Amino acid sequence: MGDDTAVNPRHNKAEVFARLRDAHAREVTEDYVEMIGDLIAEEGEARSVALAERFGVTAATVNNTIKRLERDGYVTSRPYRSIFLTEKGETLAKKCRARHQIVYNFLVSIGVDPEIAEFDAEGIEHHVSEETLAVFEGRLDSPR
Amino acid sequence: MGDDTAVNPRHNKAEVFARLRDAHAREVTEDYVEMIGDLIAEEGEARSVALAERFGVTAATVNNTIKRLERDGYVTSRPYRSIFLTEKGETLAKKCRARHQIVYNFLVSIGVDPEIAEFDAEGIEHHVSEETLAVFEGRLDSPR
DNA sequence: AAATCAATTTAGCCTTGACTAACTTTAAAA
């Protein structure tokens, strides 16, 4: 058999979806560290109640998530106190904020309405590879 | 209502994240109906084993998902037989395939490597609004 | 100092989406 069964690239999507599942697993973490960073910058501290309000979830959900982030080394927290980013969390937050900004600016630059861009960027940012991000960024420098 | 104090957009992210969670809930459904459609087109039928192989998950996972899709009216299936799209499933598959193609073509058109574009499109497609999709499409007609 | 209120935590529940292991059915080979 001319053997297209070996590895037909068109049929070799499994890895794409595996990486997609990985990306999903990182999304909440990325959104949280980014938001915690924003809150610290804007309000001086990150409280559960503010996170719950901004994400539109309950305080209990925030609590669960923060425990997960703490377990994974992104934040530190003490009972009934505000939340802090670790260096690891800080680094991730910085990266995410920059990436978000590039995606948002790119969308606006090609003609997407700023409000729509804000929404779409929130979803898209987690699925943009370094390579694609570089292309977006390059397009910003030299518009058109 | 000149009044930007009413709803400070910077602090009004809750709805963005709610819509993001909705989008997530739809992703697997969309990926499955799209893939089932592809399989029917390419191989004449959609078998569990092919879905499992392409998504890189176990047969048991496919089984669970198909049950959910059936419950939600996207597919029909009988034990030990292949899977069919309902009209609702067919419609969704068609829409998803078209959207995927536009996102992919757009990425390639701005200079993203086709392999990278294939991967990124898989994640991005679920988060592109109608509006942004239209912009992508418009850019394809008149490149540059 | 006590009462109250807001914030936080805890406990328990649910769905999705993954897994393994064991079993059943169908189809193909011997």
Next chain:
DNA sequence: TTTTAAAGTTAGTCAAGGCTAAATTGATTT
């Protein structure tokens, strides 16, 4: 036709990420 292999199913487990309701803590008021 019997055996075997592949495909599909079932049962049970797990983590993530939501929820509600109830308990606790901390801060503010009286």
